Structure formats: C-alpha cells, structure tokens
Amino acid sequence: MAEMMYWEGIQRAHDEEMARDPLVICMGEDIGVAGGTYKATKGLYEKYGPLRVIDTPISENGFSGLAIGASFIGVRPIVEIMSVNFAWLAMDQMFNSAAKVRYMSGGQLTAPVVFRSPGGTAHQLGAQHSARMEKVFMGIAGLRVVTPSNPKQAYGLLKSAIRSDDPVFINEHELMYNMKGEVPDEEYFHPLEGSEIARAGTDVTLFGYNISVHWCLKAAEILAKQYDISAEVVDLYSLAPLDRAGIKKSVSKTHRAVIAEEDEAPVGVGAEVIAIINEECFFELDAAPVRVHAALVPQPYNHKLEMAAIPDHEDVVNAVLKMFGKA
Amino acid sequence: MKLEDKKRVLREMVLARRFEERCYQAYIERKIGGFLHLYPGQEACCFGVMEAARPGHDYVITGYRDHVHAIKCGSDPKEVMAELYGKETGSSKGRGGSMHIFDVKHRFMGGYALVGGPFPLAAGIGKGIQLKGGDEISICFLGDAANNQGTFHETLNMAALYKLPCLFICENNQYGIGTAIDRSTAVLDQFKRVCGYNIESAQCDGQDLDVVYEHARKAVDYVRSGKGPYFLELMTYRYRGHSMSDSRAYRTREEEELWKQRDPIFIVRDRLIDAKALTMDEFTHMEKDIDDYIENEVVKFAEESPEPNVADLEKYVLAD
Numbered sequence A: 001m002a003e004m005m006y007w008e009g010i011q012r013a014h015d016e017e018m019a020r021d022p023l024v025i026c027m028g029e030d031i032g033v034a035g036g037t038y039k040a041t042k043g044l045y046e047k048y049g050p051l052r053v054i055d056t057p058i059s060e061n062g063f064s065g066l067a068i069g070a071s072f073i074g075v076r077p078i079v080e081i082m083s084v085n086f087a088w089l090a091m092d093q094m095f096n097s098a099a100k101v102r103y104m105s106g107g108q109l110t111a112p113v114v115f116r117s118p119g120g121t122a123h124q125l126g127a128q129h130s131a132r133m134e135k136v137f138m139g140i141a142g143l144r145v146v147t148p149s150n151p152k153q154a155y156g157l158l159k160s161a162i163r164s165d166d167p168v169f170i171n172e173h174e175l176m177y178n179m180k181g182e183v184p185d186e187e188y189f190h191p192l193e194g195s196e197i198a199r200a201g202t203d204v205t206l207f208g209y210n211i212s213v214h215w216c217l218k219a220a221e222i223l224a225k226q227y228d229i230s231a232e233v234v235d236l237y238s239l240a241p242l243d244r245a246g247i248k249k250s251v252s253k254t255h256r257a258v259i260a261e262e263d264e265a266p267v268g269v270g271a272e273v274i275a276i277i278n279e280e281c282f283f284e285l286d287a288a289p290v291r292v293h294a295a296l297v298p299q300p301y302n303h304k305l306e307m308a309a310i311p312d313h314e315d316v317v318n319a320v321l322k323m324f325g326k327a
Numbered sequence B: 001m002k003l004e005d006k007k008r009v010l011r012e013m014v015l016a017r018r019f020e021e022r023c024y025q026a027y028i029e030r031k032i033g034g035f036l037h038l039y040p041g042q043e044a045c046c047f048g049v050m051e052a053a054r055p056g057h058d059y060v061i062t063g064y065r066d067h068v069h070a071i072k073c074g075s076d077p078k079e080v081m082a083e084l085y086g087k088e089t090g091s092s093k094g095r096g097g098s099m100h101i102f103d104v105k106h107r108f109m110g111g112y113a114l115v116g117g118p119f120p121l122a123a124g125i126g127k128g129i130q131l132k133g134g135d136e137i138s139i140c141f142l143g144d145a146a147n148n149q150g151t152f153h154e155t156l157n158m159a160a161l162y163k164l165p166c167l168f169i170c171e172n173n174q175y176g177i178g179t180a181i182d183r184s185t186a187v188l189d190q191f192k193r194v195c196g197y198n199i200e201s202a203q204c205d206g207q208d209l210d211v212v213y214e215h216a217r218k219a220v221d222y223v224r225s226g227k228g229p230y231f232l233e234l235m236t237y238r239y240r241g242h243s244m245s246d247s248r249a250y251r252t253r254e255e256e257e258l259w260k261q262r263d264p265i266f267i268v269r270d271r272l273i274d275a276k277a278l279t280m281d282e283f284t285h286m287e288k289d290i291d292d293y294i295e296n297e298v299v300k301f302a303e304e305s306p307e308p309n310v311a312d313l314e315k316y317v318l319a320d
Helices: A006-020 A044-048 A060-072 A084-099 A151-163 A211-227 A244-254 A269-284 A303-309 A313-323 B003-028 B043-052 B067-073 B077-084 B118-132 B144-148 B150-161 B209-224 B253-260 B264-274 B280-304
Strands: A002-005 A024-028 A053-055 A076-080 A114-119 A144-146 A168-173 A180-183 A196-199 A204-208 A231-235 A238-240 A257-264 A290-294 B059-062 B108-111 B138-143 B166-172 B200-205 B230-235
Touching: A002 A006, A002 A151, A006 A024, A006 A044, A006 A076, A006 A151, A006 A180, A024 A060, A044 A053, A060 A076, A060 A084, A060 B118, A060 B150, A076 A151, A084 A114, A084 B118, A114 A151, A144 A151, A151 A168, A151 A180, A196 A211, A204 A211, A204 A244, A204 A313, A211 A231, A211 A257, A211 A313, A231 A244, A244 A257, A244 A269, A257 A269, A257 A313, A269 A290, A290 A313, B003 B043, B003 B067, B003 B077, B003 B209, B003 B264, B003 B280, B043 B067, B043 B138, B043 B166, B043 B209, B043 B230, B043 B264, B059 B067, B059 B118, B067 B077, B067 B108, B077 B280, B108 B118, B118 B138, B118 B150, B118 B166, B138 B144, B144 B150, B144 B166, B150 B166, B166 B209, B200 B209, B209 B230, B209 B264, B264 B280
Parallel strands: A024 A053, A024 A076, A076 A114, A114 A168, A144 A168, A204 A231, A204 A257, A257 A290, B059 B108, B059 B138, B138 B166, B166 B230, B200 B230
Antiparallel strands: A002 A180, A144 A238, A196 A231
16 A cells, blocks of 8 residues: 555556556646646656547537547547536536436447546635536436545545446546555445445535535544543545435434535535435434535635635534533 | 439429328327427438438537438438337437437437537547548538638647548528528628638539539539548528427528529429439329328338337436
8 A cells, every 4th residue: 555646546547548558548628748637647648648638628518528439439538627617618528428328329329438637726716716516416417526635535435436337527636646555556436325434433424526525524533532422434436426325324313414615605516415304314314404605606715714714623623512501 | 413313303303202201290199208409401412412422421510400411421311200209219228309300320420519519529430431441431511601610720720730530511491590691790701811811712503403412512622532621512401490499580581582593302303204214104103102101101100110218318428
C-alpha cells in the first residue's frame, strides 16, 4: 500500500488502462502537451501520443459528443471537463446522446464514456467557476454518477468507470487533487454502486460524499471527544444510483441522520437521501433528518462571503448538537 | 451509374416513397404516434450518396427524418415500420420511435432528434475509425437548419483539425421546421460556410440521382483516401411539412408544384425510359409490386407484431 495523491491515483488509472487497451483514449482542454490543469493526465501525451491523448478546442459540447460517437464503435474515451461549470455546455450531448442512446436504440448502442470534472468552491473562483452540479447529473436516466472522496477511490472508481459499458460522470473537487492517501499497490477496481462506512458509530449517521466526507469525519471526531456522541460516517461515493440498502442499514442502526453537501439544498443529494430514508426506514427515526448545505446564492468572490456560503465540519457538529438538544 | 444499377435504385427509391406515404396514412389512422418527419422529395440525396458509398460498411448517422436512410443502409422495412408502430419487433424494440431508428448491425448509427446533435457523434465515429485503422467512412446526413447550431461549427473545426474520415451531407431543403432559410440564415449557400474551417466542399442539384452520385463519388473517394472531411450540399425540397402538424403556411403551393416538376423519381424513370431500359408499363408494375409488398408484408408485420412487455419498462437503461 503506497501513499499517493488524488491526482496521482487518477493519472495511474489512465496510464494502466491506456497501456492495456489501445482503444482507451483521453481528451479535454490542456490535458496533453500542457499535462492537465490538475496534472491528472501528466506524462500521458509523451507516452501515448497525440492520437490518444487529445488536446481539444474549447468546445465542451462538441468534444463531449465526439467522445460519445467514438464510444459507439468500441473506443473508451475519458473526457476531462476542466471545470464542472463548463459541463453545462456539454449537457446536450451527455444527456441527449450518451445517457439515452442505449434505451432509444433498444439496447443496440451504448456510450461507454467517462466524463471527469471538478466542481466546488476552491479559492475565490467566483460564481462561474465554483458551482457544483452533481444534483443535475444524478437525476438523469442512463447515467452513472460517482464521486471519489480519497485517492483510493479516485483511482479505483476511474478504473471501474473505464471498464463500464455505461456512461459514467465522475464528480471531482478542485481542492482535493493534492490530498494524500493509501492506494493499493496491485490493480484495484472500486465498485461503481454502493456506499462505504468511513467511520463506524452508533448514535447518528453523517452522510457525506466527496469533500463533505471529510467534514463528517472531522465532525465525528469532535462529537466523540467533546460530546460523547458516536457518529457513523457513510461515504456515498455513488450518487446515481444512491445506495438505498446502505442508507437504510445505517439509519436503522443509529436512528438519526445528517446529510452534508457542498451543493445548495434544493433538489439535491440531501433531499434525495431523506426521501430514501422516508421510503425505507421512516419508523426507525428518532429525530427528523437534517441537511447541511450551501446557501442558495451564486458563489460570491469575497472570501468571507464565500466561506459563509458553504458549510464545513462545524456546521455538521452544530446540526448534530441541535438534534441531540445540546445546542 | 450503370443502367442496371439505376433501375435497381429506382425501385429502391419508389419503395422509399411508398413506404413514407404509407406511414402518412398510418399516422392519420393513429397507428403511428408522436412526430413523423417524412422524406418524399429528397430521395435522390440519400440514394445518390449511398450508391457512391458502401451501405452496411460505412457508418451512417442522421437526424429525425431517418426511415429511408436506415432502409438504404440495409434495415428491413418491416422492422422500421414495426418501430413506427411501437412494436417489440421494431428496429429499436419500440423504444425509439420514428425519430430514433437504429440498426447497428447495418452500421446505421441512429436517428437523433436534437437538430445538429449528430454532428459531433459523426466526428467521434470518424475518430474511432481513425484509431482502429479501418477503411470505413463516417457519413452524417443533416438538413440545412442544423448548420445554425454550435455543434456544426465545433464539429467542423475538430473534424478538420484531427483530419477525420467524415463526409457531411447537407440536404438543403430550404426550410428549418417552418422558417425559410433566407429568414434564418445569413449565408444561403451552405457549402460556403465550411470554407472557414478549411474543409473541401461542393454544392449540387439534389434532385438528380446522377448528379448526386457523381458528386458523392468524388466526396467519398476523397474522405476514404484519408484526406480528411468533406462537405457536400445537395439542393432539394421536402414535399410534406416538417412533421405532421404543419399547415405549410410558410410557403406557396406554386413553389411546391415547381419542385414537383423535378421529382427525383421521375427524373430517374424518364431517363431509363429514354435509354430504353424501362417502359412505362414496367414502372407501373413496379409501383404495384411495391405497394403490394408494403401492404402485405411490411404493414402486416407491424400490425401483427406484439407490443413491448410493460414489465420490461426499465430494460436498456443501464448495461451493467
């Protein structure tokens, strides 16, 4: 087990899969000669050449469609969209072509494309470079959505996504590329569906995904040390489909739930998890589930406003304390 | 084109025409639902190009006016009609409908309903061919109105940049839904618009099979030889409205009559008769044979086929 950075896990998955299969290619803005904005494709251009490591024009919908078309005849493209905010431009091809083609062709065609893209608030990037949009992707039939919270998942989810016959959207985070963590030395495929318990507990379940898993872990530590509350942290690495069984199992054990998301609340992951709790285990609840989420504002530039707009571990702690009548 | 080939193509074109007219009737009878975009008037475009290409070998992708393209690629008209009827035996198992005919075994990669949507998909198929090293080409049939989408420009730029084996066929029928081209588009000659992307292009009469065929041969050879993409604009006309609920208030009956005098089927028929390769009697028999085939086999198959099982509603959403 070696320690590596999140971006290194992504780069390793690319490299291994491209070495194995000449029809695995990658494409996106600045991913080739420039090595990738977040280094996720570093060294690949030199190793695999311009036919397979493709620097694209700034035409998100166009090159996403190109990747989808190539996937129709056996190519396995990995598309990097530099910021998830730019993916809005590619939604036509992602949703209308990739997600629907299998169904509307009666199973004849499938679009095994991987779209990777970072979202989220980084350092004062402003309204048009800080948005999250996982909530949009997770409501589209025919599309898988996963979101790695650590280097092991970043590596293993990409490996599995490349091998999947379905289109997969991988939601990354701009602040996480340099995060370090253990990654297996041997080849590892992370399941595309399910959830995992990042920390076991008995009194309350904290649901997180991607960056908010880390808020939940930090909150769980504070709750244990300072308030004697045992929090279980569930990592929802798959947003589409969400792990109904995993959500039910944990809430049936702890009887309380807090969902932490960096996204705004309406129509989001939190709303969906609460709906699942209602459907699967409503009578197990000892308290109403709570969402911790961003304010419904375009992300502000000013740093103080920016921090006020998004939640962190303290908000998770406060939500739990309120639930237990301690705040 | 040899006379015997032309005679075969005439038969195929008549079948295409009769098939579409029968669809119209079935739509009126409410056997076919949704939207229905018919091809009569434009037949020389599809048949002229595909005679120059290799149907079933070259990849073809198009928009929602797709029945005839699928059939020319090798689809069984029975399966296409069954798809329009929403039947399990249809090309797309009744899940697609008129605008989404697919027949991947014949390399008909589908009809798509977002105007301009297939442009980048066609380029991607070209990219796949380039990576796999085959001698196929990727042929994209779309109308003039698709050229006002961003995908047109984004795709042409990439196709030229990556030198992809793509043949873009613009069937310029001069209307985008119900808006005339001179009311929607600043440049009327579509082939001129691709010059900015350094792509070879040409424009020709889209009503005359021989003319389309000769131009398409040149275009197909160019693309297959690895020189990069080619854009061929075919001047044509659709007799029917854009879809079914179309009063054609945006054009005159005189204009329609003018175009019908240059009917693509009659042009081929009369040329064959002049060459003494066909008689009017033969042609009348041909039409009768085709009508019988459509009624007794194609429509019958669609009518008698089962509908999809409702229990299979969620089949084909995901693969894994």
